[in-house]
Amino acid sequence: MRKHAGWIATATAAVLVAAGAITYAVAEDGSSGAVPVPAADSADAGFARDMAVHHQQAVEMSYIVRDRTTDADVRRLAYDIAQTQANQRGMLLGWLDLWGLPKVSSDAPMTWMGMGDMADGEDGALMPGMATDTELRKLGTLDGKQAEVFYLQLMTDHHKGGIHMAEGCVAKCTVEVEKRLAQGMVDAQQSEIELMADMLTARGAKA
Template identity: 50%
Template sequence: MTLNLEAWQKRVLLLLGLIAVAALFALAFTAGRVAADPETPGTNSADAGFARDMQVHHSQAVEMSRIVRDQTDDVVIRTIAYDIAMTQQHQVGQMYAWLEEWGLPQSSDADRMAWMAGSGHTAHADGGTGAEGEGAAAADTLMPGMATPEEMQALAEATGEDAERLYLELMIDHHIAGVDMAQAGVDLAEDPELRELARKMAAGQQIEIVEMEKLLAQL
């Protein structure tokens, strides 16, 4: 009986020792993963700049697409507008969530597209309505490809073929600039998920440019 008790105690001690060793290995593995994880992007990073500016750029594309859906009966253009609105609204939500996850504000005092400086891509805003003169707020400037308030008003007032033509012209310019921004995101961003999203943006919008140019030529 004594031998059985001693054997049982040895087994318990051995089991406890194995559990302790396993716990130490698990702790070391977790610590190693944490140490290996890249730091989250900073507020002045290309990642944050891309996420902020592309949200603004996308939001206007969504607005234009929603306007034209009510101004035309053309099934093809309505379908393209719907796809652009849905896709870009989803991407806006993703970029918003990343900034939240990184603990960064959704807006910044930095100039629009300053994160692109030195990248070989367009690195300045157009300075549209509301951005004239010195001291204009960065949020008031129009980035390349964005429609002016006057153009947005004209789109809202147009109907039929006039609305279709204006929408396609504005959206093609919008996409061309958007592709340039997205490619800069691929080149400059550090976060792999953001780079992949930017790559998909560039590829998707390039395809849409070709399709919209064909439609515009038919009008």
């Protein structure tokens, strides 16, 4: 745990700052002063809950690879992903608090996208692109180039699933600031997918 202390402290500070900023932004989203609160079964709430879980796994994978390689480029990418997604996770959970909505739902993941029957949670993979528990354990056993390649492959799939979910929010969510965050996720993660493809090619591997 000590190895992760620096990252966790920095990420926590970023989340606190971002959560305050985003809470203000959501509060100001309605010009009349009356802020509409999404329903518990809305796309806005469903996306916030599901993407918070999805992001948490990306942070976890990034912490794992950080300790499995000394490659500066992979460690930098992992750090950026962990920081960004921990920050965004704080925003999503902050919205649920602001709206007075539960962070856990009895509905299956992805129900808000009409995909609840497809998210069976097999081996811990609750949503599109999520790594299985077996894959996470495997990542923790690899070192060096093998760890780098497996992380980049897992994160590529993870980002593709995240983009699919974020595009769903862009189409279905009603809170404008949340739709803007979702579109930002699409743009940033697509860029990172292209970067990871180049990094995999440089290591003689495929996505």
